[in-house]
Amino acid sequence: MSAANMLASRRRVLRGVMSGTAVSVGLPFLNCFLNESGTALAATGQTLPTCFGTWFWGCGLNPGRWEPNTLGADYDLPPEVTALAPIKSKVNILSGFKVFTDGKAQQPHHTGNLGILTGHVSKNAGQDVHPSVDNLIADLIGTKTRFKSVEVTATGNARHTQSYRGGSVVNPAEVSPAALYTRIFGSEFQDPNAADFTPDPKVMARRSVLSGINEQRKDFERHLGSEDKVRLDEYFTSLRQFEQQLDFQLQKPPPAEACMMPKEPGQTPYSLDIEEATTNHELFADLLAYALACNQTRVFNMVFTDEQSTVRRPGTTTTHHILTHEEAVDEDLGYQPMATWFCNRIVEQFAYMVKALDGIREGDGTLLDRTLVFGLSETGFAKVHSLENIPMFTAGSGGGRVRTGMHVSAKGDPGSRVGLTMQQAMGVPVTTWGTDSLQTSKAISEILV
């Protein structure tokens, strides 16, 4: 090694460490290790459970650069969605949907996603929020797993969650892949494929002790006003769910043929730096895929960039959000080049998430086939906070309930139609959903099987 090389590598390492550059920890490839057991699984005739996940990003995409020109199957891929090419047959693109505010002031970068995910636009930020579809779905399908749902964000801020429980309660997001690993695959993880099963006496004791809180519920409620009682109800709902998690740990878990312990990710820095966010997103995506494959949860919520996408590139002065407002449109290109860089990165990462699920083979299909991923943003054209034409994707067929490979355009239709469709696809018994102009009973028949 020449001194020059020695020097260069030393400086790189030094700089890398000092500036906190993420060292990405690779996970083993997810595919191809299941073929044999997959066949065995198919032979048992067992139906694998369906899963649901949301995938959120901020600041939308550039109008005219992501909506396919053709409708229905075999759609074309405009420049900002080319990253979807390898998985196109398993992805739907939904264009044209909008959110109505019915005279309520728009909360920029919040109203759009709220309208789609909850079917309701609240008057004031953080108040009177309705539950989001992931929670409505988790109430149905998430009650028989260790975790009812798992929320993560690649942005390093636990408040960047898109999982609304209603009122002012949100499910905070996990920010660290290493912490998520410990939570799911740490010492309390029970391999569903282990030959023998002995309930852990410690878990039995914990379960018993916690029941003491329930026994005293009446006393705790005695002095509370009606609003506080509602909040204590939420507490007891959480407690009940936690008890159920313990109950599942006391039962022999059903086998999960594709389940495998993922590699433990090391500690990674997290912030609004897009490179760190990307590293963490990829680690999260891989961990979530295993969490679903191992039946630890059936619902997840992923935030890649927050509402208004405050991520930024290292070495630049401005965030994606600021760029959408302030960057000049390049006259030759016809779009904002720096802001668009983020759009491309975002779609690439959505594709990464989908591929992580598709990479886990189960029988003749993949984990993605029994999963429905709902990708959405909060605005159609971030530059003007437009609530028109908010970009949305779905991926996976949710166990055969969703037709894929379609482009559906519904110009001017309420985005709550998508939220309703997601619920119906997952089996939630709901026919009409949403409030005011977002109220709808029209699911998207083109993609519902």
Added chain:
Amino acid sequence: MTVTLKSICALTAVGMTAMLSACSPANAPLETSITAGSDMAGGPVVMRRITEGQYDRIIAHVFGSTIQLGGRFEPDIRANGLLEVGAGRVSVTPSGFEQYDLMGRNIAAQVLGEKNRPILMPCKPAAVDAPDNACAAQFLSRVGRLLYRRPLTDAELSVQVKKASEATKTLSDFYAGLELSLASMFVSPPFLFRQEISEPDPDHPGMMRLDGYSKAARLSFFLWDAAPDPDLLDAAANGELHTRKGLERQVDRMLGSPRVKEGVQAFFADMLEFDSFKTLSKDTTLYPKFTFRVVDDAAEQTLRTITHHLLVENGDYRDLFTTPHTFLTPLLGSLYRVPVASPDGWAAYEYGPNDVQAGILTHLSFVALHSHPGRTSPTLRGKALREVLLCQEVPDPPGNVDFNIVQDTSNPNYKTVRQRLDAHASEPMCVGCHKITDPLGLALENFSTIGGFRTSENGATIDTRGELDGVAFANAAGLGRAVHDNPATASCLINRVYSYGVGREPTQSETAWLTDYVGKRFQEAGYTLPRLLRTIAMSDTFYRVVSSDQGAQMAQSAGNTQLQPVEK
């Protein structure tokens, strides 16, 4: 009669500033009657979830500071400018419960581990592998009183003991069983939530007040941001706290305790939104001096400055915006570009009389916290000043603004942010709101996005002239003086301090009382914080309970002035 008049007055006032001029001091007779009649206002109780800091302090005070928490708290929400008010609106989510459970078991394991057991256990079990209900009860009742901020009821104690006994049998280990019972207390509502209980007030028939333990807890979290200590709990138990003399003894004891410093720091960290530091990031390629250590030091600089000025010096609150005195580490000195007379730790520092660096608005904790990662934002800074320190609400940008006026930092025609904002002002939709914020924020343009001092931007000299509510100034020091002299500055603090104490916005009658009585006392006391805390802590209003269906109307905007876009 008096109250009715006050209510009308409050109702017609559009904001705190207007209220001040409308209700005092012109209405002097009214004032006197209110003062003479003391304080009979009050409001509903709100159940608050304990905050991270409170949780932390309770554990440290009860079990010692060596106990590690090892968990992640649910995010708090901010309401009426405070997380402490938001704490009255949140509950516990499933994932939050999981975290509380993890932390609780972790703490219990440390408390009853072999190292701490001899110190923290008041008794030894008859056998280590079998239940000993007497010993378990002794431990759980002693610890439970401190954790629940009141004695455990007989029913509660018997459940905890029974569960400890069952777990001991399952695990054949006394301490493991007791550990789980203790852990369950950490996830139990009486620990996680501050439940305040009211009772009829024998001194004022027909009225309700907090019961002794609730009063003790409200007082203790208010002054210390911590649970009551045994002395205060005793005063609650023996009724002393309900006597004026007993209350006075406790309030003065607490204000004299070193814990009040933590309490005051917790309040200001909440009011000044220092929780945002957790996620504050700057572009280190552009600003390599901004390391994570700087973030810790930045919050502490301001909190040290505040507690030194308000508690040690007993200074005028408004002087915080003009004071040349602060505390620095060499690391902060490297950002501010000033020498620091301490090789390693903190050193007092005094700016010169002509320096623009004066007051906490010029601290990194303000200018860096309210900036973009790579550049400053007069708009964000101005908005924060209005909302955080003057309790005024700046309207959100309208939804469908077209930001076609481009703020391109590389445009040679618009070198400074003032020039870019001026160009932006040709958009009539935007100018109204920017006039509310930008003239304040532009005065702070001498401070870069990381708080470093500068006099030019892109080679052009920075113009720091600005204006606050008709008062013009030349630079940040002038802005600090304008904030000092603005009547909203003191009234905003009163609003926030009271809201912090009661965990909600003041009711209309409380707002009137705060404005007229407390505001006047604060002024008379030279705007000193300990006196303000004492005035509130010694009042009846602070502990008076009026349920919401008894007609305690929340003030329309909680003392926040809703600003309207400026027409021009």
Added chain:
Amino acid sequence: MGLRFLTMTLLGAAVLSQSAVAGETRGFVLDWFHLATLNGEESCPDGLYPLSEVFYTRELKRLGYAPNEIEDLLKDFPNGGYMEPIINRGRIDGEPVNVYAYPWSQPDPEITLVTGKRAFGFNLDDQVSDQDFIEPVTGEAGIDNQLYRALGCFQSHTGALPERPGLPQIVWDIQRDYMPAWLVELSDVDDFQNDDEIQIGFYRAFGPVKRDATGDVRSDMTLWVDPDPRMHNVVAGRIKDGVITSNGFEFRMLGNPMFMAEYTLQKARARFEITPDGRLEGVLGGFQPWQDIYYGNFGSQGWATEHSAGVDFPGAYYALKKLADADPDPETGENQAISGTYRVEAVPAFLMRKSNEVAEAR
């Protein structure tokens, strides 16, 4: 920045810049200190000295190894069997000895020397000879810099800014975290463009430099001056058209004992400029005991550095000895010091002293 007032918390602390001298004072802390070099093509037109694999082959051949044995010894380079014979390639009384400790125990390999015309530095002896260089920045002739002539054709000792010479850069980068920082102070300055009388001070601090988020030395930190007068070098100087130059002085500074424990430069001279972003950049030259240079940089480092940096240590020893150009030993007449020039870069800092020291000085 204007006048700053400092509240004393530590008993008797004072900012040096507030001391009695008139005019402005600016402090700096050293970011870089290493051999001042130019690029290899210019300085060594006949080619650079080969890397260690090549000269190890030559040395093994000299020691009598057959070509197939040499190939075998070097087949796992940089690991492998060659290490032992190479490290012990010296011979005293026919016995193998560690060549780094006894560099004279092997014959002079006659390393490649700098033949280029230019080198950084000063005319230290006020004479112009054919061994002297021309200064790249000032254009001055008669530059004394035999240190560069000796070492400048090692591949790890070449590089024109912004490229730095590899080995000296690494050595400084490693040691600066573990040694008290070096400080420079310009005082008594009325005009940073032109001032006939200023004072330049070189000091050592109490603690090491602090770094920033990118790993560079953090500027504008407060550093405390070590009161030990042995680490105080104060010299008069001047500023002409923004160029700061010192009179001759003796420069003495303690370094990191792992490398150069001590730097002593006789007839030292310094030349700096202040960059638009406030950095102090320039050169420091003088006559330095050549054995200090050999044992600090090479003799104490051994095989690990020799093979990885491609510096022939005994070759460097002989070159330094041959090219030494000052301070003749009274008995042998051999020169004990060699002229050399170091690149100096420093960032703004606040220099502090205990006030009792200031009081004593008054």
